[in-house]
Amino acid sequence: MRMQNFKIQSSGLGRFFGPLEAKIMEILWSSDSEITIKDVHHKLDQEKAMSFNTVMTVMNRLVEKDILQKRPLIRSFVYCPVMSREAFMEAQSKELTFDLIEEFGSQAVVHMVDALDQVDPALLDRLEQKIKELKKDR
Template sequence: MHQIKPGDKGLNRFFGPLEAKIMDIVWSADESSIRDVQSRLALDKNVNFNTVMTVMNRLADKNMLAKRTEGRLTLYRAVLSKEQFLVSRSKELTLELVDELGPLAVHHMLDVLEEADPLLLDKLERKIRAMKTGAEP
């Protein structure tokens, strides 16, 4: 499994701390310049413009951000929405766990469901029933 840090919380499971903050900022706007992101980061602590530029360009290299130039200004936007990213990564993680650990991964997922919201359990039950009958959930 790549770039998953199980001990961390939220976006820090997938990104470094500064990357996670930058992604949150970019997700909150349609497009952002490096200066926009740096000024929003500066509310927490002073972060160097060049550091922000380097991290944003690395995120673009990883296809997390897309960039376009408008005159002398480079604008960045997220390639996926935050929801799309989390759905994609959680599905990828689940598939990798099941592929690598097989029944053990499924067993532990079922154990965790004992603490799950009853509505989630109902949804899971409908999904399993639909899978067995070939119907739509």
């Protein structure tokens, strides 16, 4: 699974997926086990009328992109995410953090401190601690 874009304007899953894709992933990750298109369609259809085929197309595209797996079952298929939501978020966080530092280097460092301070100052302490831990292990 290889994400292409981090959308700057969006938030949450919308940063990585289209709007419908995001809703579908939300449903997949919320359901504990494997799930059929029918199930997903049923949930989406309650919010907004939508063709079964629309859901199927998008889900199969997610399979092509290695974000979902598709397994044949009796007379049907079941779908499930290749990664858990947590693993996905973890992987993206890692990838993006690396990219950010590769791309912007020390510029990013300055902004990190500001950003952490504004979003949640407690994270600053956490970061300071993490740095100390790493240095101690040397």
